[in-house]
Amino acid sequence: MxxxxxxxxxxxxxxxxxxxxxxxxLVVVGTVSWVLAGWPGLAISAAILVLGWRAxxxxxxIVVMRFFRGVPNARRDSPELAGMVADLARRxxxxxxxxxxxxxxxxxxxxxxxxxxxxxxxxSHGALRRLTWHEMRGVLAHEMAHLxxxxxxxxxxxxxxxxxxxxxxxMGLFLGAVVLIMLGPDSIPLGFVLFLGMVSPVxxxxxLALARTREFAADLQAVATTGDPLGLAQALFKIEQMAKPRxxxxxxxxxxxxxxxxxxxxxxxxxxxxxxxxxxPPVWQGGWHTGTRxxx
Numbered sequence: 001m002x003x004x005x006x007x008x009x010x011x012x013x014x015x016x017x018x019x020x021x022x023x024x025x026l027v028v029v030g031t032v033s034w035v036l037a038g039w040p041g042l043a044i045s046a047a048i049l050v051l052g053w054r055a056x057x058x059x060x061x062i063v064v065m066r067f068f069r070g071v072p073n074a075r076r077d078s079p080e081l082a083g084m085v086a087d088l089a090r091r092x093x094x095x096x097x098x099x100x101x102x103x104x105x106x107x108x109x110x111x112x113x114x115x116x117x118x119x120x121x122x123x124s125h126g127a128l129r130r131l132t133w134h135e136m137r138g139v140l141a142h143e144m145a146h147l148x149x150x151x152x153x154x155x156x157x158x159x160x161x162x163x164x165x166x167x168x169x170x171m172g173l174f175l176g177a178v179v180l181i182m183l184g185p186d187s188i189p190l191g192f193v194l195f196l197g198m199v200s201p202v203x204x205x206x207x208l209a210l211a212r213t214r215e216f217a218a219d220l221q222a223v224a225t226t227g228d229p230l231g232l233a234q235a236l237f238k239i240e241q242m243a244k245p246r247x248x249x250x251x252x253x254x255x256x257x258x259x260x261x262x263x264x265x266x267x268x269x270x271x272x273x274x275x276x277x278x279x280x281p282p283v284w285q286g287g288w289h290t291g292t293r294x295x296x
Contacts, residue, residue: 011220011224014213014216014217018210018214018217021206021210022158022210025161025210029161030042032199033045033168036171048164053153053160061118062120068105068111070122071104073101073123084136084137084140088144091144091225092145092225094144098120098147099119101123103125105126106126108242109126109127110142111143112144112146112147119147121140121143130238134228135231136231138222138232138235142232143218144221144225145217146218154210158210159207166200166203169197169200170200173196208259211261215260216262229275233275240264
């Protein structure tokens with residue numbers, strides 16, 4: 001039996017963590033802007049972030065689905081799938097049912113883009129062929145959680161902050177090199193160079209941590225929506241099994257701090273913890289480094 005109050009406490013923690021990571025990214029880009037150009041630099045960076053974010057947010061989800069070669073999936077093409085999407089949208093509190101797209105990829109995948117009345121949901125051929133309806137419900141509930149939380153827009157802002165910070169750091173290092181060549185080795189403080197060299201990896205690390213946090217939050221919300229942890233856990237297990245052959249052909253596993261998603265094994269372990277105990281594991285309640293790992 002899943003304890004909704006316990007899951008809600010974990011959701012509150014993850015929202016707080018999300019806000020903290022985003023605030024840290026804003027502090028980094030603001031500090032770099034001020035160091036390079038003072039208050040005018042802050043104003044210019046703020047304008048770039050606001051205008052750039054608005055442009056990304058207003059980009060039609062249909063354009064994004066075309067990137068994935070998505071094809072609109074009418075209700076008559078798959079009434080069972082369309083009915084499941086409509087039910088999960090209602091349970092997730094979405095204002096309208098997302099527009100459904102068929103993705104031709106053979107991997108198990110689902111993609112949620114947009115927000116509110118402009119949301120779209122793509123489901124891959126691999127997911128439709130390999131997942132049971134029980135597992136599909138867990139995966140779609142996870143994507144609905146992203147839509148309900150506005151994660152696509154949040155991560156668009158986070159990506160933009162990281163790119164602006166990286167561009168500012170490169171520009172600052174280039175200008176510093178010019179000054180160094182023209183005025184000599186004592187013209188640029190070593191701390192200035194070290195600071196600009198450090199900010200880009202720091203802000204990228206914060207961005208990736210934010211992305212992983214939102215994945216954990218979507219898993220948690222999916223469990224709360226369906227009341228069924230096992231469906232999502234079984235789907236993630238299948239995804240992990242499909243990824244194994246690619247690793248054996250020489251694709252190294254990235255360290256966790258370089259990944260946009262948590263390790264699948266960590267996600268499955270956390271979801272199974274909910275299935276056994278009814279409450280969220282320590283990894284979703286403030287014990288960020290205390291999650292139990294499982295091996296396949």
